[in-house]
Amino acid sequence: MKTSLSPAAAAPLRDALGTEHRPAAGELRIVSLVPSLTELVCDLGLADRLVGRTGFCVHPRDVLKPIPKVGGTKDVKMDVVRALAPTHLIVNVDENRRETVEELAAFVPNVIVTHPCAPADNLDLYRLFGGIFHCADRAARLAAELGTALAEAQGVARELPREEVLYLIWREPWMSVARDTYISATLAAVGWDTLPADAGQRYPEIDWQVPWMAGVARVFLSSEPYRFRERHLAEVAALSGRPVAMIDGEMASWYGSRAAAGLRYLAALRRALAGVA
Incomplete structure (x- = not known):
């Protein structure tokens, strides 16, 4: 798999909306409204350029403690962001409200x-962050690490039979993830296919009596956004009649610099649950 970010200057730096960005010039002041990308900013060596973050941006903890909070991912304090005078704002389609981003884009x-x-x-x-923020070398190292982790995940997926799993993110109501989510794609990389296969919502509520439940090989209880605990294992096992395991939600759902570590974690978990050394 090709992981090189070169030649960085040859390809336009376009974000998820197709907006083209130029390499930053002058003073750089970054506000991030995405926890996993705040971590990426720090891992790219840009912590001293980060002037604002959400209350959910907690990694790396010691580095972020002095960085001002601007509210949550969806309830951003406009006046606080304005006072920080950022040159760059990092947002995400799933995590931030469109109307909030449009209001912030005005200034x-x-x-x-x-x-x-x-x-x-x-x-x-x-590549996008490396090009905009002049840290292409660090970005390339992350890309190489991810390439290795992707290959390991593919190896596990080939080695073991695919399993259909139920990944729970909430309790009362019970909620799972659809297959068009990053979480589902990450699990699929190691051979775990989430159910339901077809869902009208990205995070559907679960009825334990639906016919597709018969296809579930095991159930995962995520550590976030609902903080499932060991005490919930027996409850879900009784409801599902399936093996139940805890799973680190950050490793399954955080993109950015956490992606490689997440894939390695899931590959190891897949092997462990299959009894493969």
């Missing part, structure tokens, strides 16, 4: 819209 010169739908999409994300 932030550069709005970078992201929408990775599968682990491999991070390669374009690294």
Whole structure:
């Protein structure tokens, strides 16, 4: 798999909406409204250029403690962002409200819209950030690491039979993920296909009596956004009649620099649950 970001200057730097961005010039002041991409900004060596983040942007903790909070991913404090005078705003199609982003775009010169739908999409994300923020070398190293992790995930998916799984993100009501989500694509990379196969919503409510439940091989309880605990294992096992396991939600759902580590984590978990060393 090709992971090189070169030649960076040859291809336009376009975000998820097709907006073309130029390499930053002058003072760089970044506000990120996406937790996983705040982590990416730091891992690209740009922590000292980060002037604002949401309350959900918590990694790396020690680095982010002094960075001002601008609210949540969906309830952004406009006056706080305006006072920070950012040159660049990082947002995501799924995590931030369109009307919020449009309001911010009225006074932030550069709005970078992201929408990775599968682990491999991070390669374009690294190139985009590397080109805009003059950190192409660091971005290339992340791309190489992700290429290795993608190959490992593909190896596990070939090695073990594919399984259909139920990935729970909420309790009361019980909610799962549709196959067009980043979470589902990440699980699919190691051979776990999420159910339901067809869903009218990206995060559908679950009825334990639906016919497709018979196809579920195992159930995962995610650590986020609902904080499932060990005490929920027996409850879900009784409801589903299937093996149930805890899963690190950040490893399954965070893109950016977490993508490679997430794939390695899932590959190891897949092997462990299959009893393969």
